[in-house]
Amino acid sequence: MTRLAWSEVPRSQMDRFADVALAESSDLAHEILRAIRQEFPELRLVEGESGEPKALVGIRRAIEGFVHHLASGAADPRVPSEVFQEFGRGEGLNGRSLDSLQAVYRLGVRLAWRRFAEIGQQVDIAAPAMYELAESGFKYLDGLVEQSVRGYAEAAARQEGERLRLQRRLIDRLLSGPHADPAQALGERAARIGWELPATVAVGLLIRPAREAVAPALGRGILLDMESEQPRMVIPDPDAAGRVDHVRHATAGWSGAIGPTVPLASAVASLRWAETAVALTEEGLLPHGEVQHCTDRMEELLLLPSRDLIDAAAARCLTPLNDVAPAQARRLAETLLAWIETSGGAPEVAGRLGVHPQTARYRLRQIRELWGDALDDPDRRFELLLVLRSQRLRDALPAGGTHPGSR
Structure with missing residues (x-):
């Protein structure tokens, strides 16, 4: 943003503002952290290599970075990205929402602005320039949130990737074979992904x-x-x-x-x-x-995978159709299947096929002539049912042989 009023502040006043703000940055950071801990007691603080809470280091660096860039006249103060990305990652890894982190940032910026306003009065910086300073502070807040969102998204992606990895391992284990005691074999893996x-x-x-x-x-x-x-x-x-x-x-x-x-x-x-x-x-x-x-899809799943076996059975149990003309063989096969499925006489078969009862009766007589007493054997009827249904599923009912047959 363009800060016209701030750019007109004399250099000496800018320097005095910066000197006071930087001198107080450590105390201000402690004050902000105390307020945050009081307002958000559930916030977990992690110590850095120096032994100080990382949050304290981040607050101090954010204050100092903001002041340095204001004093330099830079239009957009640069956010210390790594620190605040790490804060975002921490929120994601600990299962908290970004809303809670933004609330923490807003409290910090409000307290920092209150002190900056007091310093501005001490060094006689005009109100319009301080208003622009406040706008810069809110823009700075947006930058803090943006960096934290990146860290949060990275942590979320990492967690999701780990969860999916554990989920695949659970699926692999679950499908590796029968388990005598699934609770013992799978319970720990399932618990790790909350399943x-x-x-x-x-x-x-x-x-x-x-x-x-x-x-x-x-x-x-x-x-x-x-x-x-x-x-x-x-x-x-x-x-x-x-x-x-x-x-x-x-x-x-x-x-x-x-x-x-x-x-x-x-x-x-x-x-x-x-x-x-x-x-x-x-x-x-x-x-x-x-x-x-x-x-x-029970019929298809039971019959179609067994088609090699069924075709071998068909070669034997459908031999009466070998000497029947192709078109007639198919009609007789359809009629035979309808008769077995309905367990009825010519009227039921005719209704199933959509033909005249006399036509059905004529075909049934031909079928009796071709198969004879075999049709009275329940096992042979069941075999014929399996064979003909399997072939119907594949649209492969027999076409008969090459010799003329009955009408």
């Missing part, structure tokens, strides 16, 4: 929508590891009221899967199901753009 061990968890696995995607805002209660190629999350008490909705909103725009709810000791089992679902999503067998709940 209360839940009775049950569900483990989620995410697919990044973009390489630099911002982490989902899941909140502190849900463990999240964004360092993994596929981010992992551990959801405590997943069946608690509102938990499902919270996770769904927080992960909007992400793809992935959440495993079933399991006891804490069996978290790795939930992870395995989530891994299976994510693998199917990446193959295009489950939809992208949402985080699937494995319990909502």
Whole structure:
């Protein structure tokens, strides 16, 4: 700022002001610190290498720096940055807010200004110049706060980085395998990040929508590891009221899967199901753009990963369709599956397929001719159900052989 009135103060008066203020800087610093300790008794003071409280050293340096720069005619007094950054770091590391630190600074500046005003009167500095001095003091306060904010942010980032590191280690330990006594194996690690061990968890696995995607805002209660190629999350008490909705909103725009709810000791089992679902999503067998709940995709998770085994079974139990024309083979397979699923007759099958009951009845007769008494065996029907459902999920119901078959 431009200080017109202050710049017109005679050099001799500036020097007398500076001499008196600097001579009293130590006493003024002690007075300010006493007032701060009285006003803020919870403030913890740390001693420096000299044995003096660092706060006292900082106050004295702030007073001296301010006075030196005023006497030199500098427009913007320079803040002793390192000292006040350290104060900000201390507030952050001790869990206090910046508001409390700013209140301390305001008290200090108010007391310093009161004494400077008295010195100004002693050396006959005109009121307009002292008003400008007050403005400089408030600007100086802004600089102190700015430096402390930097230190505070640095401490907060460091603490958050350490918390995330400990959180990843807890997740690693939790998912390293079944734990006979999770409270003993995980309790200390969980306590270090303030995470209360839940009775049950569900483990989620995410697919990044973009390489630099911002982490989902899941909140502190849900463990999240964004360092993994596929981010992992551990959801405590997943069946608690509102938990499902919270996770769904927080992960909007992400793809992935959440495993079933399991006891804490069996978290790795939930992870395995989530891994299976994510693998199917990446193959295009489950939809992208949402985080699937494995319990909502039981059919796909049970049948699709077993498709090699099921295809081998299909080669045996669907042999009656080998000599049927492709289009007819598919219609018969769809009809057979509808018949097994409904456990009904032609009307129920027709309703399931959206065809005329007579058409369904005709196809059922063909199916009986092809499979014969095998359809009366519950085990064979169950095998056919698994095979046909698996193929329907993959849109791979049999196309039959190359020979003409029934209509």
